[in-house]
Amino acid sequence: MTRIGIIGAGTAGLHLGLRLQQLGIPATIYTERAPAELRSARLPNTVAHHAPTRERERLLGVNHWDSPELVQFTFNFAISGPQGVGFQGKLVAPSQFMDYRVYQPRLAENFVARGGSLHVAAVDAAGLEEITQRHELVVVATGRAGLGHLFPRVPEHSPHTQPARLLFGGLFHGMRPPEPLGFQFTIAPGHGEVAEGRMVSTQGFIGSLFLEAVPGGALEVITSRNPNEDPRGFSALFLELLREHAPATFARLDPDAFLLAGPLDWVQGRVTPVVRRGYTRLSNGRCVVALGDAHVLHDPLSGMGANAASACAWILAETLREAVESGQSFDEAFCQRAEERTWETVRATTYWNNALLQPTPPHMAQVFAAASQNPALANAVLETMIVPENALAAFATPETCAAFMARHAHGTAP
Ligand SMILES: Cc1cc2nc3c(=O)[nH]c(=O)nc-3n(C[C@H](O)[C@H](O)[C@H](O)COP(=O)(O)OP(=O)(O)OC[C@H]3O[C@@H](n4cnc5c(N)ncnc54)[C@H](O)[C@@H]3O)c2cc1C
Structure with a gap:
């Protein structure tokens, strides 16, 4: 036995x-x-493994893709729309997007x-x-x-009791990654979120897009239309939506080459x-x-x-x-x-x-706005966001946010 x-x-x-x-x-x-x-x-998902998981992979002896050109040290964050912000941070240890x-x-x-x-x-x-x-x-x-x-x-x-978002993930040609190589996360208030990375995949090292659409919002259409029925039409629709809701990602797309990598390289779904x-x-x-x-x-x-x-x-x-x-x-x-x-x-x-999954509260919006003016704070914010324990403690209330900003204004470690 x-x-x-x-x-x-x-x-x-x-x-x-x-x-x-x-x-x-x-x-x-x-x-x-x-x-x-x-x-x-x-494609089952578009998963990023962060530093603690990558360390466990090393200890397990399964870090087969652990080479500098396949990992991502920079995390680009943006909120689109009239009150938009954007900033970049460098992670202490890189993340990696893996095709499962x-x-x-x-x-x-x-x-x-x-x-x-x-x-x-x-x-x-x-x-x-x-x-x-x-x-x-x-x-x-x-x-x-x-x-x-x-x-x-x-x-x-x-x-x-029901899904808060409708999902689409896919691998695309025609995506130029951010420089230095990194991933991008954009919040489109009221409509959802767009995450962009570069994935170690069956299709090589290729761009991935992951979209979380608020039901009833502008992005929802991408989560229900079958891209295989009209791949070019799907690309055109997606480009249009990204132009408005994820402009930092849109700016790096080549409209002529932007196309799903293959008929199985996308996934739609919803999770409660x-x-x-x-x-x-x-x-x-x-x-x-x-x-x-x-x-x-x-x-x-x-x-x-x-x-x-x-x-x-x-x-x-x-x-x-x-x-x-x-x-x-x-x-x-x-x-x-x-x-x-x-x-x-x-x-x-x-x-x-x-x-x-809730709208960004004002105290967190304040942290994001401050981070967009202060690279040291930007690093601390993004490093904190990938460790849920730290994020909860740092961004829970207006008081913890104020303390976080004071602590990291000059770039002390998270
Ligand atoms: C679009 C998308 C993007 C995502 N992005 C991220 C991300 O960036 N970072 C992250 O950490 N997570 C991400 N996730 C979540 C992540 O995919 C899951 O949390 C993770 O895969 C869970 O691992 P698991 O082993 O529990 O399940 P799975 O990875 O789903 O594995 C389940 C296993 O069980 C097998 N199985 C199922 N039913 C049976 C059965 N009846 N009998 C025998 N075998 C069975 C399956 O074949 C599979 O091998 C994402 C998910 C989606 C959908």
Whole structure:
């Protein structure tokens, strides 16, 4: 019997499996699609991994794309419209945009090459019960669809009952990146947000655009029109909207070359953010643990879901190691402890993400305006925004914002 069964070979399941291998705790991964199948699938998302996740990748020995020309040190921020601001900051450690059709298959192959066993099969609720008979503990890491529904919703941490944004992500030709190489995030008040990066992809190192449209706003049309029906017409429409709502990105596009890279290089969707219980008891009496999006699902606005999933995988592996070393069984008390520790790890991301889904409050707008006049403050603001714990503490109230601006006016570290 392998000690741990993991359902799902996404970032949560793979980081957990790879970490358990390092800790000498045998694990088996069950996942619905083989690595080769993923490589030719539709673009699933447009994920940026920030410094803490990249450090875990280094520790796991899966930092295969860790070369200076593929990472992004600069973060360009803008608010478009009449009260618009814009500024650039340099991150202490770079972020990287990864096409998961490149990333997840490679990590799954690493897991297998290191002796792990990967079973390709879609697991349903009955299959899950059967799998619990084969392992001391089963972890469900099936992402935002999959088996997450088995874990009860926690209403007090789940203020949304419907999506706050409609989503579009795609890979495009005809995008010139910001200089120095970096990513761009633009808030279009009342309409949504546009994030732009350069992604390590099946299509090479290519521009990516991610759009979060407020339902009923001007950007919504991009999230519902099928680009494959008229790729040139889609580009023309997108260009028009970017000209008005994300002018900094628009300025770097080549209108003649701006085109989706391929018919599978885009994704549309919507997410209702939800916090679920971190474990549940199945009808056969066995407790299973939830991890990643199956546990806490975020709107992708802050670009933190995968980063949080990785952090939670790491802390769950640590909790398992402690239990193994002290001879504890993986009973309900263990599952409760795992839930406490993963929720503690992801809680700030949830609160920060939900705050970002609201209109920018005046005290934060003031910080952005000040940062646009002060490069030292700009660096501190952007460095803080990619660490949810720090962002929550810094930007919670007018008083914390004032203190933050005073502290960082001359460029002290965040
Ligand atoms: C457009 C978009 C942009 C995003 N941008 C960012 C970003 O910039 N930064 C960031 O951190 N996050 C971002 N996210 C969120 C990020 O994609 C997720 O939070 C992250 O992938 C969650 O990891 P996971 O392992 O929990 O789930 P997933 O990565 O979704 O993996 C789930 C795994 O489970 C498997 N599976 C599903 N159901 C079953 C089943 N029944 N049986 C067996 N296997 C199953 C799947 O095949 C997959 O292998 C974005 C999301 C979207 C949609």
